[in-house]
Amino acid sequence: MTASARYTETAISLHWLVAFLIFAAFPLGLIMSGLALSPLKLELVSYHKWLGVTVFLVAVARLAWRATHTPPPLPTAMPAWERTAAHGLHHLLYVLLFAIPLSGWLMSSAKGFQTVYFGVLPLPDLIGKDKALGDVLREVHRLLNDGMLGLVVAHVGAALKHHFIDRDDILARMLPFPSRSSRM
Amino acid sequence: MTRLFAALALLVAVSPHAAELSAVQLDKSSIAFVSRQMNVPVEGVFKKFSAQISIDPAKPEAGRARIEIDLNNIDAGSTEANDELKSKNWFNTREFPRASFVSSAVKALGGGRFEAFGKTTLKGKTLESRAPFTLKQEKGVLILDGTFPLKRLAYGIGSGAWSDTSVVADEVLVKFHFVLK
Ligand code: HEM
Ligand code: HEM
Numbered sequence: 505m506t507a508s509a510r511y512t513e514t515a516i517s518l519h520w521l522v523a524f525l526i527f528a529a530f531p532l533g534l535i536m537s538g539l540a541l542s543p544l545k546l547e548l549v550s551y552h553k554w555l556g557v558t559v560f561l562v563a564v565a566r567l568a569w570r571a572t573h574t575p576p577p578l579p580t581a582m583p584a585w586e587r588t589a590a591h592g593l594h595h596l597l598y599v600l601l602f603a604i605p606l607s608g609w610l611m612s613s614a615k616g617f618q619t620v621y622f623g624v625l626p627l628p629d630l631i632g633k634d635k636a637l638g639d640v641l642r643e644v645h646r647l648l649n650d651g652m653l654g655l656v657v658a659h660v661g662a663a664l665k666h667h668f669i670d671r672d673d674i675l676a677r678m679l680p681f682p683s684r685s686s687r688m
Numbered sequence: 689m690t691r692l693f694a695a696l697a698l699l700v701a702v703s704p705h706a707a708e709l710s711a712v713q714l715d716k717s718s719i720a721f722v723s724r725q726m727n728v729p730v731e732g733v734f735k736k737f738s739a740q741i742s743i744d745p746a747k748p749e750a751g752r753a754r755i756e757i758d759l760n761n762i763d764a765g766s767t768e769a770n771d772e773l774k775s776k777n778w779f780n781t782r783e784f785p786r787a788s789f790v791s792s793a794v795k796a797l798g799g800g801r802f803e804a805f806g807k808t809t810l811k812g813k814t815l816e817s818r819a820p821f822t823l824k825q826e827k828g829v830l831i832l833d834g835t836f837p838l839k840r841l842a843y844g845i846g847s848g849a850w851s852d853t854s855v856v857a858d859e860v861l862v863k864f865h866f867v868l869k
C-alpha cells in the first residue's frame with residue numbers, strides 16, 4: 505500500500521483531537537450530571553461546555569477538510585455492505601459531532617444558564633429561558649449521546665476487527681504512524 | 689388627562705402631601721437578581737414581596753420605602769437551585785424567612801436619577817446600603833427602576849464551600865422595578 509492511501513496529517517490530527525475531546529467530555533458529562541448542586545458541579549459543567557464547544561469548532565474544521573478532500577479509497581477486497589456501513593456510520597458520527605454540542609448549547613440557553621466560552625466569550629442565546637424546553641433539550645442531549653456511544657463502540661469495534669481479523673490497513677491509515685503499511 | 693391634572697392640581701393645593709404616590713402595584717412590579725456563576729450571569733426572581741413606598745416626584749427627597757421579601761418564594765431557575773438557596777448555607781429561610789430594605793432618605797443625583805439610603809437586613813444581619821434608581825412618570829403611574837450591587841458574603845450568604853468567589857461571585861446585582869399609582 506502506498507503512502508497516498510493514508511489519511512492526510514491534517515485529517516489524522518483532527519480525528520484524534522476530536523476523539524480525545526469526546527473521551528473527556530463524555531465521562532465528564534456523566535459525572536457532573538450525577539452530582540448534587542455544589543461549586544464543584546458548577547465548575548465541571550463549565551469545563552464540560554468549554555470542551556463541547558471546542559468539539560464543535562474542531563468538527564467545523566473537520567468538515568472543511570472533508571469538503572475539500574476525498575478520503576483514501578477503501579481496500580477493493582472490502583465487501584459492499586461493509587463499505588455502506590462504514591460510510592453510513594461516518595456520516596452519522598459527523599452529524600452527531602454537530603448535533604450534540606448544538607443541543608447542549610440550546611439546552612443551556614433554555615435553562616437560563618448561558619454558555620460563556622472559557623469564561624470570557626459569551627455565546628449568544630439563540631432561544632430564551634424556557635424550563636419545559638430546557639428539559640426536552642436535556643433529553644435530546646442525552647439520547648444523542650447514548651446514540652453516539654453505541655456508534656463509537658461499533659466504530660472502534662470495526663477498526664479493531666480490520667486491524668486484528670482482516671489484517672488490513674484501515675486502522676493504520678488513521679494512526680499517526682503507519683505501523684502496518686511500513687511492515688508490509 | 690386635563691381633568692386628571694385639574695384634580696391633581698386641586699389635591700396639591702389642598703394638602704402638601706397630595707401628589708405623593710404610595711400604592712405599589714405588586715403585579716406590575718418585580719425584584720430580580722443576577723449572580724455570576726463561573727462568570728455566567730444567571731438571573732433569578734423574588735416572586736413574593738411586599739412594598740410600601742411613598743414618593744412625591746416633585747419632592748423625591750422626602751421619599752420613604754419599606755420592602756419585605758419572602759425568601760421562600762425565590763426562583764433561581766430550577767427546583768434544585770431553589771432548595772439550595774433556602775438551605776442553611778444560603779438564606780437559611782427556616783430561621784430567616786424574610787429580607788428587608790428600609791429607607792428614609794433619598795438624594796437627588798440629577799438627571800432624573802436618585803439614590804435611596806437605607807438598611808438591608810438579610811440572614812439576621814443589617815447593613816447600610818444605597819440603591820440608585822430612576823423615576824419616570826407615565827400615564828398616571830410612577831415607575832421606579834434601579835439596580836444595585838449587593839455583596840453576598842457580607843451577609844454570610846453562600847457560606848462553606850460556596851464562599852469560593854471564583855465559582856459564585858461575591859457581587860450580586862439586585863434589580864427592582866416598582867409601579868406606583
Ligand atoms: C460533543 C460534545 C459533548 C458531549 C460528548 C457531551 C456529553 C454529555 C453527556 C454524556 C452528558 C450526561 C447526560 C446524562 O445525564 O446522561 C451531558 C450533559 C450535559 N451537557 Fe453535554 N456533551 C457535549 C457538549 C455539550 C455542550 C457544547 C454543552 C453546552 C454548551 C453541553 C451541556 C451539557 C449540560 C448542561 C449537561 C447536563 C444536563 C443536566 O444534567 O442537566 N454539552 N453531556
Ligand atoms: C469519539 C470518538 C470518535 C469519533 C467521533 C470518530 C469519528 C470518525 C469519523 C467521522 C471518521 C471518518 C473520517 C472520514 O472519512 O471523513 C473516522 C474514521 C476513522 N476512525 Fe474514528 N472516531 C472516533 C474514535 C476512533 C477510535 C477510538 C478509533 C480507533 C480505535 C478510530 C478509528 C478510525 C479509523 C481507523 C478511521 C478510518 C476509517 C477509514 O479508513 O475509512 N476512531 N472516525
